[in-house]
Amino acid sequence: MTAGGVGIRQxxxxxxxxxxxxxxxxxxxxxxxxxLAGAVVLLTxxxxxxxxxxxxxxxxxxxxxxxxxxxxxxxxRDRVVTTALLIVPAVSSVTLGALLHGLGRxxxxxxxxxxxxxxxVRRWGPRGFAAGMVAYVAYFYTLVxxxxxxxxxxxxxxxxxxxxxxxxxxxxxxxxxPRREISSLVTAFGSTTRSALxxxxxxxxxxxxxxxxxDRVDKTVGLIExxxxxxxxxxxxxxxxxxxxxxxxxVRYEMETAIDARDMAATGNRMCEAQVRLxxxxxGHGERTPVREHRPASVDTRTGAAGVSSSTRSAxxxxxxxxxxxxxxxxxxxxxxxxxxxxxxLVYTGTSTRGEVMVRAGERVAGTVAGVVAGMLVVGVVGESxxxxxxxxxxxVFLAFYLVSVHYVLQTFFMTVMLAGLYELxxxxxxxxxxxxxxxxxxxxxxxxxxAHTVLASSSREALTVAVDRYLVLLSSLIGKAALQNDPPxxxxxxxxxxxxxxxEMAAVEAAASTLVEDPATRGRRSVSWLxxxxxxINRAAHALVAVGAGVRTHEDDSVREREESGALDEAARGVRxxxxxxxxxxxxxxxxxxxxxxxGRTWSGNGESTGADVEASLLxxxxxxxxxxVDLAGTADVSGRVPVVRTDRDGxxx
Numbered sequence: 249m250t251a252g253g254v255g256i257r258q259x260x261x262x263x264x265x266x267x268x269x270x271x272x273x274x275x276x277x278x279x280x281x282x283x284l285a286g287a288v289v290l291l292t293x294x295x296x297x298x299x300x301x302x303x304x305x306x307x308x309x310x311x312x313x314x315x316x317x318x319x320x321x322x323x324x325r326d327r328v329v330t331t332a333l334l335i336v337p338a339v340s341s342v343t344l345g346a347l348l349h350g351l352g353r354x355x356x357x358x359x360x361x362x363x364x365x366x367x368x369v370r371r372w373g374p375r376g377f378a379a380g381m382v383a384y385v386a387y388f389y390t391l392v393x394x395x396x397x398x399x400x401x402x403x404x405x406x407x408x409x410x411x412x413x414x415x416x417x418x419x420x421x422x423x424x425x426p427r428r429e430i431s432s433l434v435t436a437f438g439s440t441t442r443s444a445l446x447x448x449x450x451x452x453x454x455x456x457x458x459x460x461x462x463d464r465v466d467k468t469v470g471l472i473e474x475x476x477x478x479x480x481x482x483x484x485x486x487x488x489x490x491x492x493x494x495x496x497x498x499v500r501y502e503m504e505t506a507i508d509a510r511d512m513a514a515t516g517n518r519m520c521e522a523q524v525r526l527x528x529x530x531x532g533h534g535e536r537t538p539v540r541e542h543r544p545a546s547v548d549t550r551t552g553a554a555g556v557s558s559s560t561r562s563a564x565x566x567x568x569x570x571x572x573x574x575x576x577x578x579x580x581x582x583x584x585x586x587x588x589x590x591x592x593x594l595v596y597t598g599t600s601t602r603g604e605v606m607v608r609a610g611e612r613v614a615g616t617v618a619g620v621v622a623g624m625l626v627v628g629v630v631g632e633s634x635x636x637x638x639x640x641x642x643x644x645v646f647l648a649f650y651l652v653s654v655h656y657v658l659q660t661f662f663m664t665v666m667l668a669g670l671y672e673l674x675x676x677x678x679x680x681x682x683x684x685x686x687x688x689x690x691x692x693x694x695x696x697x698x699x700a701h702t703v704l705a706s707s708s709r710e711a712l713t714v715a716v717d718r719y720l721v722l723l724s725s726l727i728g729k730a731a732l733q734n735d736p737p738x739x740x741x742x743x744x745x746x747x748x749x750x751x752x753e754m755a756a757v758e759a760a761a762s763t764l765v766e767d768p769a770t771r772g773r774r775s776v777s778w779l780x781x782x783x784x785x786i787n788r789a790a791h792a793l794v795a796v797g798a799g800v801r802t803h804e805d806d807s808v809r810e811r812e813e814s815g816a817l818d819e820a821a822r823g824v825r826x827x828x829x830x831x832x833x834x835x836x837x838x839x840x841x842x843x844x845x846x847x848x849g850r851t852w853s854g855n856g857e858s859t860g861a862d863v864e865a866s867l868l869x870x871x872x873x874x875x876x877x878x879v880d881l882a883g884t885a886d887v888s889g890r891v892p893v894v895r896t897d898r899d900g901x902x903x
C-alpha cells in the first residue's frame with residue numbers, strides 16, 4: 249500500500265473512532281446489510297430469482313433486517329438467544345396473516361391487533377421490543393405479498409432463513425470483540441477530552457462548541473460504562489471493572505477541573521497523566537478470553553396518564569392511530585393504505601410523549617419527501633442495471649442503519665431511497681408509487697400526532713419533570729454518601745457507582761428535554777436549555793465531590809488523609825439536601841417556604857481557600873458549587889417553566 253493510501257486509511261480510522269466510538273454503529277450496520285445479503289443469497293440459491301418478487305425472498309430479507317437491527321440486548325449471549333427466539337413471533341404473524349388473507353377487513357383488524365401487541369410487549373425490555381418489531385414485519389409483508397395458506401411452507405422457509413443467517417452473521421461473521429471495543433473507546437475518550445480542553449483553552453468556556461465537546465465526552469463515557477456492564481474487564485484487559493471505572497472517572501474529573509481552573513496548564517497536565525494511566529491499563533495487557541456479566545433486561549413499569557403504563561398507553565394509541573390510518577389510507581389509495589398504518593406505528597417507536605411523537609412524525613415526513621426526490625434521481629441515473637440497482641438497495645440499507653442514531657431523518661431518507669431501488673429491481677417502479685408513498689406517510693403522521701394528543705396523552709414537560717425529580721433524588725443520596733459521616737463509611741466503589749447512576753439520570757434528563765429544545769414550536773425552549781446548563785454544572789460539581797470523597801487527589805501529594813470529624817460539614821451537607829428538597833417541590837409546582845440557613849461557604853475556617861491537603865475544605869467547595877446552582881433553581885422557576893416560584897431570601901453569602 250502506498251504512503252497516500254496508508255494516510256487515507258489512518259484518517260478514516262481516526263474519523264470513525266471519533267464519530268463512532270467502539271465502532272458499534274459500524275458493526276450494527278454491517279450486521280444488518282450482511283444478514284440481508286445472506287438471506288437473499290440463501291433463498292435465491294434454490295432457483296427463485298429476486299426479480300420475480302418471490303414472497304419468501306422478500307419476507308426472509310426483511311425479517312433478517314429486523315432481526316439484525318432490532319435486537320439490542322446488553323450481552324452477546326442474550327442477543328444470540330433473542331435472535332433465535334424471533335422465529336416464534338415471526339411464524340405466528342405469518343400464520344395469522346395467511347389465515348386472514350382474502351377476508352377483507354378481518355385482515356386489517358388483524359394488522360391493528362398485531363401492532364397493538366408489538367408495542368405492548370415492549371414492557372419486557374429489549375427482548376420484547378425485538379419480538380414486537382419482527383412480528384409486525386412478518387405480518388406486514390405477508391399482507392403486502394398476498395400470502396395465503398398455500399404459501400405457508402415457503403413463507404416459513406423465508407422466516408427461518410432470515411433468522412438463521414442473522415445468527416450466523418452475529419455469532420460467527422461479526423462477533424463482539426471486547427478488547428478491540430474498549431481500546432477504541434479509550435482512544436476516542438482521550439480524543440474527546442483533549443478536544444474539549446483545547447476549546448476551553450482558546451477561550452470557549454461559555455461557547456456552544458465547548459458544550460458540544462463536553463456532550464461528546466459524556467456520550468463516550470456512557471459507552472465505556474455500558475461496556476463495563478457487559479464485560480469482565482479483569483479477564484479482557486487484566487484490571488477489575490471497578491478499577492477501570494475509577495480510571496475513566498479520574499480522566500473526566502481532571503478534564504472538568506482543568507476547564508474550570510485558572511491555571512489550565514497545570515491541571516491539563518494532570519489530565520494527560522490520568523489519560524496515560526488509563527491507556528496503559530487498557531493497552532498494556534495481552535488478549536484475554538472474555539466472560540460476560542449479565543444484566544437483567546430493563547422493564548418499563550412507569551405509569552403515566554390514568555395510571556396506565558407507558559407501554560400500554562403507547563399500544564392503545566397505536567391501535568387507535570392504526571385503525572384510523574387504515575381507513576384514511578384506503579381513501580388515498582386502496583392498494584397501498586398500509587404505508588399510512590406503517591407510519592402511524594413507527595412514529596411511536598422510541599417515543600413516549602406527544603411532543604416526541606410530533607417530532608418523530610415530522611422527521612419521518614421530511615425524510616420520506618427528501619428520499620423520494622433522491623430515489624427518483626438515483627434510479628434515473630442507474631437505469632436498468634441490475635447490479636447498480638442491487639448496490640443502491642444494499643448501500644441504502646447500510647447507511648440507514650449506520651446513521652439512524654445520528655438522526656432519524658437520515659434513516660427514513662435512505663430507506664425511502666432503498667424502496668425506490670427495490671421497486672426498480674422488481675420492475676414495478678413509477679413516480680406515482682413514490683408520490684403515493686408521500687401521501688400515505690403524511691396521513692399516517694397526522695393521525696399519529698392526533699392520537700398522541702387525544703388518547704391518554706402524555707406531556708413532554710411532565711416527562712421532563714419526572715426525570716429531573718429522579719435526578720435530584722439521586723443527587724441528594726450522593727451528597728449523603730460523599731459528605732455526611734456514615735457508619736460504616738461508604739467505600740469508594742459505592743461512591744463511583746452512585747455517580748455513575750447520577751450520570752445515567754442526567755442523560756435521561758437530556759433525552760426528556762431534547763424534544764422541548766429541538767421543537768421550534770415549543771414555548772420556553774430557552775428556559776429548558778438554561779435548566780440543562782445548570783444541571784450540567786451541578787453534575788460537574790458532583791464529580792468533584794465524589795473525587796474528594798473517594799480519595800481521588802488532584803495534587804501531587806496523593807496520600808490518603810482521614811478527614812476530621814466535622815459537625816460543620818454535616819450541617820452543610822444537610823443544608824444542601826434541604827435545598828434540593830425545596831427544588832423538588834418547586835419542580836412539581838408546589839408552594840414552598842424556605843427556612844433561612846447557613847450556606848456551606850460560611851462554615852469555612854481560615855481564608856476559605858480549598859486545597860488538596862484539606863479534604864474537608866474541598867468537600868465544602870464542591871457542596872458550595874452545588875448549592876449555588878440549587879438555590880438559583882429554587883429561586884427562579886420549576887423546570888418546565890410553567891409555575892413561577894417566588895425567590896426565597898437567603899442569609900448572606902454569595903453564590
